[in-house]
Amino acid sequence: MYVLPKKGGRLIYSSLILKGENISQSYNGYTVLNNINCEFKKNTITLIKGKSGSGKSTLLHILSGLEKPKSGFVLYEGENIHILDEKQQAKIRGEKIGFIFQEFNLIPDLTVEKNILLPIELNKMHIDNEELNNLYKKLDISHLIKKNVRLLSGGEKQRVAIARALLKKPEILFADEPTGNLDAINTNAIVKMLEQIIIEQKLTLIVVTHEEKLFNLPYKEFELTNGILSECIKND
Numbered sequence: 442m443y444v445l446p447k448k449g450g451r452l453i454y455s456s457l458i459l460k461g462e463n464i465s466q467s468y469n470g471y472t473v474l475n476n477i478n479c480e481f482k483k484n485t486i487t488l489i490k491g492k493s494g495s496g497k498s499t500l501l502h503i504l505s506g507l508e509k510p511k512s513g514f515v516l517y518e519g520e521n522i523h524i525l526d527e528k529q530q531a532k533i534r535g536e537k538i539g540f541i542f543q544e545f546n547l548i549p550d551l552t553v554e555k556n557i558l559l560p561i562e563l564n565k566m567h568i569d570n571e572e573l574n575n576l577y578k579k580l581d582i583s584h585l586i587k588k589n590v591r592l593l594s595g596g597e598k599q600r601v602a603i604a605r606a607l608l609k610k611p612e613i614l615f616a617d618e619p620t621g622n623l624d625a626i627n628t629n630a631i632v633k634m635l636e637q638i639i640i641e642q643k644l645t646l647i648v649v650t651h652e653e654k655l656f657n658l659p660y661k662e663f664e665l666t667n668g669i670l671s672e673c674i675k676n677d
């Protein structure tokens with residue numbers, strides 16, 4: 442539960458999971474993000490759109506704690522993730538946050554199984570075999586687990602990357618153009634699987650995408666232009 446500061450001596454609770462406050466980022470004097478404020482509720486889908494170079498990945502990296510903003514801060518369940526020490530930050534990233542990328546970011550020359558289990562081993566987490574097999578089934582990768590990831594198709598690679606991100610049961614999944622390298626059939630398959638998991642695991646999904654109408658579930662859509670994030674009003 443996200444706890445806002447005390448007001449009149451009372452704690453205020455809300456369903457917010459993540460909040461960015463006055464986030465700015467610039468590189469070599471060039472402003473990419475300009476005082477961005479954003480909030481994400483639990484178990485919701487948010488799409489972030491914008492032209493190439495508008496700062497979408499930068500915003501995702503900052504919101505997930507991978508990158509520190511020049512100013513402003515990110516509250517994860519009320520806690521400023523950028524002022525936590527390295528160990529606490531790693532714990533949040535390791536246990537609460539999942540990330541999937543357009544380029545899949547799998548470790549070449551390891552099997553599917555080893556790629557998926559690596560974060561669990563690194564975070565010294567326990568995993569139940571039945572849960573593991575269920576996830577393999579949901580993502581339709583049971584038949585691939587002993588295969589070297591180099592030999593997989595793009596759609597298979599992304600399903601493996603999703604399994605790797607979801608096995609530790611994160612509360613938030615960040616996805617940076619997760620279907621950018623996939624054809625329409627694989628995109629639909631991935632979206633359906635993600636939607637099923639979002640419902641079952643009450644996941645919060647924040648996704649950068651160029652695709653129109655990617656999700657069937659309700660979602661909010663934002664556009665990043667000239668460093669400013671504005672909500673897109675849908676007319677359908």
Ligand SMILES: Nc1ncnc2c1ncn2[C@@H]1O[C@H](COP(=O)(O)OP(=O)(O)OP(=O)(O)O)[C@@H](O)[C@H]1O
Nearest residue numbers: 468469473491492493494495496497498499500649
């Ligand atoms: N670490 C960095 N050092 C210097 N410049 C950076 C760094 N990271 C991003 N940039 C610059 O910031 C701008 C925004 O980059 P970003 O990758 O966030 O854009 P994007 O909207 O995700 O683009 P695309 O859709 O093409 O992936 C770009 O001009 C990029 O070159």
